[in-house]
Amino acid sequence: MARYPEEYELVARGQVLMQRGMLDLAISSFNEALRINSDFAAGYYYRGLAYRNTGNYDQALSDYDRSISIDPEYAAAYYAKGVVFRQLGDFHQAVLEYNHAVDLMPEDSDFYYARGVAHASLSHYDQAIGDFKSALSFNTNMPNALYNLGIAYRDQGDRKAALAYYLQAIELRPQEPDYRYALGNLYSDLGDYHKAINEYNEAIGIVTDFANAFYNRGIAKHNLGDFLGAIQDFDLSEANGLSTENLYINRARSRSNIGLGDEALGDLDKAQELHDGGDTIWHERAKVLVTLGRLEQAVEAYSEAIRANPEHAIYYEERSIIYQDLGSINESTKDRETFERLQK
Secondary structure, X not given: OOOOOHHHHHHHHHHHHHHOOOHHHHHXXXXXXXXXOOOOHHHHHHHHHXXXXXXXXXXXXXXXXXXXXXXXXOHHHHHHHHHHHHHOOOHHHHHHHHHHHHHHOOOOXXXXXXXXXXXXXXXXXXXXXXXXXXXXXXXXXXXXXXXXXXHHHHHHOOHHHHHHHHXXXXXXXXXXXXXXXXXXXXXXXXXXXXXXXHHHHHHHHHOXXXXXXXXXXXXXXXXXXXXXXXXXXXXXXXXXXXXXXXXXXXXXXXXXXXXXXXXXXXXXXXXXXXXOOOHHHHHHHHHHHHXXXXXXXXXXXXXXXXXXXXXXXXXXXXXXXXXXXXXXHHHHHHHXXXXXXXXX
């Protein structure tokens, strides 16, 4: 029986160790292979993979470069360099590395897919769409390519195409929570809140602590007038770790709609802790104070909103109405005039 050279056996052993997560032992095995044969391109390539998995990106890139210097047509090494640069956030360089890989192996679906992701990260949506479609032309069983096509079309504003690709991705992988969540967001954007809720339900059924799905389901319920259901979802979102300005603003809106004004103000206090001085928070506070009949305080809140964003016409219009209710006719007139000037 033919026996492979020792360096090949050591690299094969290192690959097995790497798959088992035993990275230090894998690197030792690759080192031994390279001690035997210092011009072994595959040894450097696989050691680079191991170093990348340890987070040592500089050493990984050095090893990939060494493998390419030995074998200039080592397409996988260029691809691996692209992966590292993408992880480092250098998407331009990632695209350049993927270009080399694609040129050397123009029928590899993974290379097109990876370059598409890098292009999408740069908002190069036409190039991303082209790459995802190329990937699918060589491998139709790539649900992530379909999903990312949907994202690219959505970001271009083509919701019809986005919907078609999301549905194809889900057909291939129906238990992928991110696909369901993205489809729910798309339905919500389209104003079909019942379908959106169904998709969020699917996502939550798969990942029971999916905080963003609870949050966006809450938004959909609010838009359907189910304010109590929205509050319950916002509570679940917070309980599962979400703590954002928008969460507290939207829960405040739902609470105010069912007469829980004081609780709504408490949410706006939390939002303000995260973003002090935001005009949206002051505006929401003003509207809640109006529902509570605290008009003088509402005027103060509108004034803070205007200080934060003096060009937002609606603030003057709404404060004008409150001034009128308070009998402050001159102030009301001035606000109305400012509103009309900003509307021109």
